[in-house]
Amino acid sequence: MSWLSHRRAFLTRGAQGLGTVALASLLGDRRAVLGAEPLRAPLLSTPPRIERVIWLTMAGGPSQLETFDPKPELARHDGEAMPESLTRGQQLAQLQGQKLVCLGPQFQFRKTGEAGTEISELFPHLATVMDDICLIRSMTTDAINHDPAHMFMNTGSQIAGRPSMGSWITYGLGSEAADLPGYVVMVSTGPGRSPQPIAARQWNSGFLPSRYQGVQLRSTGDPVLYLGSPTGVSRDGQSRDVATINDLNRLHRAQVLDPEIETRIAQYELAFRMQISIPELMDLRGESGSTLEQYGCVPGDGSFASNCLIARRLAERGVRFIQLYHRDWDHHSLLREELPLRAAEVDRGCAALIRDLKQRGLFDSTLIVWTGEFGRTPMMQGNKGPIGRDHHNKAMSMWVAGGGIRGGMVYGATDELGYAAAENVCTVHDLHATMLHLLGVDHSAFSVKFQGLDARLTGVEEARVLTGILS
Numbered sequence: 001m002s003w004l005s006h007r008r009a010f011l012t013r014g015a016q017g018l019g020t021v022a023l024a025s026l027l028g029d030r031r032a033v034l035g036a037e038p039l040r041a042p043l044l045s046t047p048p049r050i051e052r053v054i055w056l057t058m059a060g061g062p063s064q065l066e067t068f069d070p071k072p073e074l075a076r077h078d079g080e081a082m083p084e085s086l087t088r089g090q091q092l093a094q095l096q097g098q099k100l101v102c103l104g105p106q107f108q109f110r111k112t113g114e115a116g117t118e119i120s121e122l123f124p125h126l127a128t129v130m131d132d133i134c135l136i137r138s139m140t141t142d143a144i145n146h147d148p149a150h151m152f153m154n155t156g157s158q159i160a161g162r163p164s165m166g167s168w169i170t171y172g173l174g175s176e177a178a179d180l181p182g183y184v185v186m187v188s189t190g191p192g193r194s195p196q197p198i199a200a201r202q203w204n205s206g207f208l209p210s211r212y213q214g215v216q217l218r219s220t221g222d223p224v225l226y227l228g229s230p231t232g233v234s235r236d237g238q239s240r241d242v243a244t245i246n247d248l249n250r251l252h253r254a255q256v257l258d259p260e261i262e263t264r265i266a267q268y269e270l271a272f273r274m275q276i277s278i279p280e281l282m283d284l285r286g287e288s289g290s291t292l293e294q295y296g297c298v299p300g301d302g303s304f305a306s307n308c309l310i311a312r313r314l315a316e317r318g319v320r321f322i323q324l325y326h327r328d329w330d331h332h333s334l335l336r337e338e339l340p341l342r343a344a345e346v347d348r349g350c351a352a353l354i355r356d357l358k359q360r361g362l363f364d365s366t367l368i369v370w371t372g373e374f375g376r377t378p379m380m381q382g383n384k385g386p387i388g389r390d391h392h393n394k395a396m397s398m399w400v401a402g403g404g405i406r407g408g409m410v411y412g413a414t415d416e417l418g419y420a421a422a423e424n425v426c427t428v429h430d431l432h433a434t435m436l437h438l439l440g441v442d443h444s445a446f447s448v449k450f451q452g453l454d455a456r457l458t459g460v461e462e463a464r465v466l467t468g469i470l471s
Contacts, residue, residue, distance in 0.1 A: 048438065048439050050364075051176075053169065053322070053367045053439075054322045054369070055368075056368065056371070057150075057373075058371065059146075059195065059198055060146070060328055060373075061391055061396075062339075062397075063335065063389050064395065065389070065418050067119070067397060068120065068399070070105065071378065071414075071417065071418040074102055074103075074417045075104035078102055082100035082101065082378070083417070086420070091144055093390050095377060095381060095390045103380035103387065107120050109121070112130040113130040117408065117410055120343070122339065122347070123343055123347045125352075129401075133354075134408075134410075135411070136400065138413060138422070139375075139397065139426045140393060140396065140425060140427055140428075141374050142393065143374065143393060146330070146391075153428055155206065155457070161206050162455070163204070163205050163206035163212070163457070164203045164206070165432060166321035167212040168208070168446070169436075170182035170183045171208050171212045173439065173441070174320070175320040177317050178273065180277055180319055181214070181215035184217055184321070184322050185215065185217070186219055186323075186324050187216065187219065188219050188307050188327070190341060192328065195327040195330060196327070200216065207450050207455070209260065214323065219306065220300065224274065282310065284309060294352045294355065295353075296349065303349075304324065304346050305349035306349075312357060315357065316360070328342055335386075350370065364402070366402045367435060369398070370398055370399045371398035371431075375392045375396030376388075376390065377390045377392040378392075378417050378419055395414045395419060403438065404438045405471060412426060427461075429458045429461055429462075431466070432457050432458050432463065433458050433465050433466075434465050434469070444456070
C-alpha cells in the first residue's frame with residue numbers, strides 16, 4: 001500500500017491528517033465542494049486577502065527589454081561588446097561560447113497612469129490600467145530551458161512529478177464551484193508560427209490525489225472530450241448509473257482504503273454535473289455586446305481574449321485556480337516582427353479582465369499574475385535581419401494585480417544593461433510564498449510527507465513573502 005493509501009486509511013479511522021489545521025474558521029460556514037474531507041491548509045493569524053488566483057502564462061519567455069524593463073543605457077551600447085565582467089562563467093542557453101553583443105530595446109517605452117510607470121508602446125490597453133498593477137522587474141528563476149522552467153514556475157521544482165501550484169491550492173483550500181473543477185487550464189495560440197507544446201504535466205497533481213489535478217478546457221470545439229451523454233441515454237438514467245457505480249466504489253473503498261477511489265467517486269459526480277455547467281460556461285453569446293467589445297473577442301474564436309472572459313466567468317462560479325497559457329513568446333529571431341503580434345493578442349484581454357473584475361466586485365478577492373517562464377538576454381542572438389534574444393534566468397519582468405496588491409508601483413530593478421536583477425531580487429519561491437500568504441496560507445507550514453521529507457510548494461530553500469508589494 002502506498003504512503004497515500006496509509007494516510008487515507010489513517011484519516012478514515014478518525015485521526016487528524018498531516019498535522020495541519022482546517023481553515024473553516026477563516027471561511028465561515030463555507031465548505032469546500034471538492035470533497036468531504038476537512039480543509040487542510042494551516043491557519044494564519046490574519047484572514048485571507050483573496051479567494052482565487054488567475055495566472056496568465058506567456059509561454060516561451062517574453063523579452064522584458066521590449067515589454068516592461070526600459071534600459072536607456074543598453075540602447076546607448078547597442079552593437080557593442082557585452083562587458084565580460086557581467087557574463088564570465090554565467091549560464092547561457094544558445095549563446096554559450098559566442099561573441100556577446102549588446103542589443104538595445106527595439107521599441108519605445110512610455111509613462112503610463114498617475115504613477116508614471118514606464119511600459120512598452122506595445123501595450124496601449126494595459127497602459128490604461130497600470131495604476132491597478134504592481135510591476136516586478138527583478139524576478140529570477142533557476143531554469144534556463146522551456147520545459148524545466150515551466151515546471152519550476154508551476155511546481156517550485158524542475159523535477160517532473162511534483163504537484164502544480166493549482167493542485168496545492170485546491171488540495172489545501174478546496175473549491176466553491178459545485179459543478180466545475182477547482183483548477184481549470186486553458187491554452188491559446190495566435191495565428192502564425194508553431195511554438196513548443198504545453199505539456200499536461202504542468203498542471204498535474206503529482207503525489208497529491210489525482211482529483212486535484214488541473215482540468216483543461218479546450219478553447220475551440222468540445223471544451224471537454226466525451227462529456228456529452230451517448231445517444232439514447234437519458235439524464236435520469238445516467239444519474240441512476242452514476243449513483244449505482246459510486247455505491248459500488250464506496251463499498252470497495254471501505255475494503256481497500258485506496259485514496260484514488262475517492263477521486264473516482266468525486267470525478268464521476270463532477271463529470272455528471274459538468275454536462276450542464278460546461279456548455280453554459282463556454283457559451284459567451286449571453287454576454288453583452290459592450291463586454292465582448294471590451295475584451296475584443298468573438299464567441300467561439302478560441303482567442304486569449306475569449307479565455308480571459310471565460311476566466312472571469314469561472315471566477316464568478318467559485319473556481320479556485322484558473323491558469324491561461326498563451327504560446328509563441330520564444331523569440332530567438334524575428335523579435336521586431338513577431339513580438340508586436342503576441343503583445344497585441346494579449347494586451348486588450350488583460351486590461352479588460354482587470355476592468356471587468358473591478359466592475360463586478362471580484363477584483364479585490366482575486367490575484368492576477370502575468371509572467372513567462374524566464375526572461376531574455378540583453379545580448380543579441382543572430383546577425384542582421386531576423387534578430388532575437390536568448391533565454392535568460394537572471395532577470396525577467398512580470399506583474400501582479402488584485403486583492404492585497406499595491407497598484408501603480410514598480411518593485412525591484414535590474415542593472416543598467418538589464419543583465420541581472422540587482423534590487424529587491426525575487427525568486428519563484430518568493431512569488432509562491434506571497435500567493436499563498438494572500439490566500440491565508442503559511443507556506444512554511446503547508447507541507448505533505450513525500451519520500452520521507454516535508455514537501456512544499458516553496459521547496460526547502462528560503463522563501464519570503466514579498467511584503468513590499470502588499471497593500
